[in-house]
Amino acid sequence: MSILPQLIFLLVFAVAGYILYKRVSYLRRNIFLGQKEDRNDQKDQRWKTMLLVALGQKKMFKRLGPAFLHLLIYVAFIIINLEVLEFIIDGFSGQHRIFAPFLGTVYTVAMNMFEFLAIAVLVSCVAFLIRRNVMRVKRLSMTELKGWPALDANLILIIEIVLMFAILTMNATDQILAERGVEKYIALQGLFFSGLIQPIFQGMSDGTLVFIERFAWWFHIVGILAFAVYVTYSKHLHIFLAFPNTWYSNLKPKGEMKNMEEVTNEVNMMLGIQTEASSEPPAEIARFGAKDVNDLSWVNIMNAYSCTECGRCTAECPANITGKKLSPRKIMMDVRDRAEEVGKSLDAGGPGLEDGKSLLGDYTTKEEINACTSCNACVEACPVNIDPLSIILQMRRYVAMEESGSPAQWNAMFQNMETSFSPWKFAPTDRFNWADHLKNEEAK
Amino acid sequence: MSTYKIPTMAEMASSGENPEILFWVGCAGSFDDRYKAVTQAFVKILNKVGVSFAVLGPEEACTGDPARRAGNEFLFQMQAVANIQVMNGYNVKKVVTACPHCFNTIKNEYPALGGNYEVIHHSQFLQQLINEGKVALQGGGEFKGKKITFHDSCFLGRANDVYEAPRDVIKALDVELVEMKRCKTKGLCCGAGGAQMFKEPENGKKDINIERTEEALSTGASAIAVGCPFCLTMMTDGVKNKEREHDVKVYDLAEMIAKDMGI
Incomplete structure (x- = not known):
């Protein structure tokens, strides 16, 4: 027996592993272009959030139809990977269906379950293709998805369909060969779904069937490895990043904005308040707010890589609903695309962040961030707890504090607040006038 | 004649008293003509119930919320x-x-700046008063049996997960509470948050308050209840824009309770 297939398998596996290692290192470096932020508190709550939101898909179920189809693909992904484990052991050992003799009937039941899930994935992916390309569901066909994002989405669905066909073809031919008593092939006690397509192959010779069966086997395993590499270039990264992304969720009330400590020191000094921190010389502050990806927190950039562009945020955004340019999904895509641009430049020995471009200006415009009502609808809607609002507000800080470039009416509001301690221009001494009339009214 | 008492913290302090609660009036509550009525209604309730309270009066200043959300952290x-x-x-x-x-x-x-207080929204405070039986509702007032819808304020709802308190207050009035399709966690903003109150909206097809008002009107409610000064302004403007001000009113929760109490 030739060990050539085993050697080829080993080589394919090693190459895929190496590429994946390089890709993961690249993504990690890009994410850590962001500022440090410590989110390691409340570990119990973090595990719970991850289990409920990522593993349990709790927030997906705000929209039942897509949630159900997505759940089928998700369950299939996890369970069919058990079969991939057998593929890998078979591939390394040169065996065929190594678990079958040990598990007996259980093996047949498991295979039938995998086949059922394969069909479920097929149906769901076709339904998703129809939603995107025929029904053209609004959030899945908006302008920010033109080009690569739309192609990426369709490619993922088509790859999954093809991989599922490979499994079914493999099982169908495998069982015909087993029935014919061809060496190595193990007869199971009936596979329902692949049995349905067996008639296509019945008339073929043993040699042709072995070729098709082997081809489908290799296609499936190499396909999965190739897909794993593809995922690292794709919005589909959410299948892995959803887990850390939810673990590092913001656990504070959604309305709370992060305090800028560097500003607090200055304010305390101005108001003559003695604190331990303010007696220190002020630390060198790189920049107030965020102009580029490296001004954001690493969590913001991880959020961007976790985004699968489902657009539930944008579909709930009051600004977007009423025709403003702001789309929270596009904010996330902008952050990722800029991090990618910087990362690729760095890897090519280029200028990286110093390329004369920036997130704000070259990707996201002021008009977009100025349209936000900070209503948290996008944050609430995200099935994996991405926080576009945090990024928008950090960019506003840059505009207001570094550029004094806020809209004129906001600058007027700032001025009112500085002089009258109210966003409106009223005399501070009139603040209590509302009570004048009441103080003289008879209490009922 | 006994008149309404509205002590300031300064007055209280000078007589050696420390009130149970500080009623934070806010800029809209102090200066906005429409919202001053809400402030007055709430103060009447506090007087009627006999809560120990005070206000800061001229010593109060804007919390800074719109400045922070517009990016001016300093x-x-x-x-x-x-x-x-x-x-x-x-x-x-x-x-x-x-x-x-x-x-x-x-x-x-x-709290991050050294201010640690127990803070509650007036909807939660009213809910407590009602639950404790301190507010004697007539239940037969002008709202009885009427259809009323509640518009969630983003900063009360999603920002702080307060959804039930305002609804409990409305239900205590023996009205028919009708929900809009987008309510609670899915509530649509009135369009004023994030300092939008203080500038014209960016270019678009429609104003957010119109979108929201249309949804509120579609419930057939005769009144829209709110718990936020900005929402009150936005929804009132929306109702005027739709020329429905003659048959649909916009009220704050405190006004509804005060009306029902006959004060």
Whole structure:
């Protein structure tokens, strides 16, 4: 027996592993272009959030139809990977269906379950293709998805369909060969779904069937490895990043904005308040707010890589609903695309962040961030707890504090607040006038 | 004649008293003609129930919320630190406010700057008064049996997960509470949050308050209840824009309770 297939398998596996290692290192470096932020508190709550939101898909179920189809693909992904484990052991050992003799009937039941899930994935992916390309569901066909994002989405669905066909073809031919008593092939006690397509192959010779069966086997395993590499270039990264992304969720009330400590020191000094921190010389502050990806927190950039562009945020955004340019999904895509641009430049020995471009200006415009009502609808809607609002507000800080470039009416509001301690221009001494009339009214 | 008592913290302090709660009025509650009526209604309720309270009066300043959300962190912190100094000076323990923006800022953002208080929104305070039987509702007032819808304020709802308190207050009035399709966690903003109140909206197809008002009107409600000064302005403008001000009113929760109490 030739060990050539085993050697080829080993080589394919090693190459895929190496590429994946390089890709993961690249993504990690890009994410850590962001500022440090410590989110390691409340570990119990973090595990719970991850289990409920990522593993349990709790927030997906705000929209039942897509949630159900997505759940089928998700369950299939996890369970069919058990079969991939057998593929890998078979591939390394040169065996065929190594678990079958040990598990007996259980093996047949498991295979039938995998086949059922394969069909479920097929149906769901076709339904998703129809939603995107025929029904053209609004959030899945908006302008920010033109080009690569739309192609990426369709490619993922088509790859999954093809991989599922490979499994079914493999099982169908495998069982015909087993029935014919061809060496190595193990007869199971009936596979329902692949049995349905067996008639296509019945008339073929043993040699042709072995070729098709082997081809489908290799296609499936190499396909999965190739897909794993593809995922690292794709919005589909959410299948892995959803887990850390939810673990590092913001656990504070959604309305709370992060305090800028560097500003607090200055304010305390101005108001003559003695604190331990303010007696220190002020630390060198790189920049107030965020102009580029490296001004954001690493969590913001991880959020961007976790985004699968489902657009539930944008579909709930009051600004977007009423025709403003702001789309929270596009904010996330902008952050990722800029991090990618910087990362690729760095890897090519280029200028990286110093390329004369920036997130704000070259990707996201002021008009977009100025349209936000900070209503948290996008944050609430995200099935994996991405926080576009945090990024928008950090960019506003840059505009207001570094550029004094806020809209004129906001600058007027700032001025009112500085002089009258109210966003409106009223005399501070009139603040209590509302009570004048009441103080003289008879209490009922 | 006994008149309404509205003591300031300064007056209380000079007579050696420390009230149970500070009623944080807010800028809209102090200066906005329409929202002043809400402030007055709430003060009447506090008087009627006999709650020990005081206001800061001229010593109050904007919490800084719109400055912070518009990006001016420096201005926000100047406002916040000054307010905290005043409140800590009076040894304030508990704050009640009718403004969800003030509520969110004082509750969630002042602690990082040294201001630690128990902060509740007036909807929660009214809910407690009703539950404790301290507010005697007539139940036969002008709202009885009427269809009323509640518009969630983002800074009360999603920002702080307060959804039931305002609804409990409305239900106590023996009305038919009708929900809009987008309510609670899915509630649509009125369009004024994030400092939008203080500027014209960006270019678009429609104003957000019109979108929201259309949804509120489609419930067939005869009144839209709100718990936020900005929402009150936006929804009132929306109803006027739709030329429905003759048959659809926009009220704050405190006004509805005060009306029902006959004060």
